[in-house]
Amino acid sequence: MKRLRVRHTTTYRYKRPVTFGEHRLMFRPRDSHDLRLTATKLRISPKADVRWLHDVFSNSIAIAIPQEPSDTLTFESTIDIEHYGSDSATFPLAPHARTYPFSYPAEESPDLQRLTERHYPDPEHKIDTWAKRFLEDRGGPVDTNLLLGEITRAIARDFGYERRHAIGTRPPVETLDLGTGSCRDLALLMMEALRALGLATRFVSGYLYDPARDPARQDTEQHALSGAGATHAWVQVYLPGAGWVEYDPTNGLVGGGNLIRVGVARDPNQAIPLKGTFTGYPDDYLDMDVAVEVTSATEE
Structure with missing residues (x-):
């Protein structure tokens, strides 16, 4: 069993402050026999209204609507998990x-x-x-x-x-x-x-x-x-x-x-991890940065 922490940060940048529409986030795993979620934290800047749902595949989805105009939009997700995945190359088949x-x-x-x-x-x-x-x-x-x-x-x-x-x-x-x-x-x-x-x-x-x-x-x-x-x-x-x-x-x-x-x-x-909309001029969008860090805590 591995204990792991995932830090996932996505940052969008714009020429000038824009307003934001609905954003759909797929950041949170589902608990199962091979993956156990022990802690989770989601920070969005500027502040957003967030609601949760399960999609047609029962994936956990967050719907976020940032409440203020900004020239930068940042999503920071941190999850702690216990991971029991198998490294076996063969499986017991029927x-x-x-x-x-x-x-x-x-x-x-x-x-x-x-x-x-x-x-x-x-x-x-x-x-x-x-x-x-x-x-x-x-x-x-x-x-x-x-x-x-x-x-x-x-x-x-x-x-x-x-x-x-x-x-x-x-x-x-x-x-x-x-x-x-x-x-x-x-x-x-x-x-x-x-x-x-x-x-x-x-x-x-x-x-x-x-x-x-x-x-x-x-x-x-x-x-x-x-x-x-x-x-x-x-x-x-x-x-x-x-x-x-x-x-x-x-x-x-x-x-x-x-x-x-x-x-x-x-x-x-x-299964797109993050997608959303903004209101502004077509050339307002500058770029996007994605950084993911997965590190271990202890292993048994």
Whole structure:
């Protein structure tokens, strides 16, 4: 078990004071058997009216409306958690799901249907071709755990990582053609590839704990991970017998040992950590800074 603290600060800057509309924040994790929220603090400047709700996926959402004009808008979120995520690369699967292909149980298929469907155009079947190469020359059924691990590591190995603050997520075919992408882009590519294989996947937004960036762990030799220092994104795959399993294609990691899940969604556009509006001239907006620090307290 790890005890971790996440400090997430987002600052917007403008040429002159502007007024602000509604802002939607996805900063707060949900308690579960693998993640326990022990403390939380949210500070917004200028002061804002805040209300909380659960979205269609039961993610915890804050709706904030800043009450005063300003040339700077800052959101500071601090959460303390106990994290029980697994670093295992294999999971105890139901007997029929230990090899691919397999079918989802009849009682679960209706709930998983939209998560197995392709969401983005692929007119030349590039994603299909890329995904099915992992099934070539197998001579029979494929071990499910090995297959998913290979796809995760292949994206980390063959695609470049770029930190990109532009709004939105690239279409998977574009990411495949470019051979590079942000964590959100790489996660979406993996989702569509697995959906091409008939697997139920969903998008995860949250944070990455990198021991190499933790001042309390500087005496250990750790390989730095990509995506730390900002919000992170990865994939969950539904596997009978194991449930929702975490895969981080940006770093080629299987299991959620260093992943702090905040929100899950069918599509990346439904899991944007922060979005909102302002009223002013189009060129009033200057820039945005995002800083995320994940540090450990004690570990048992």
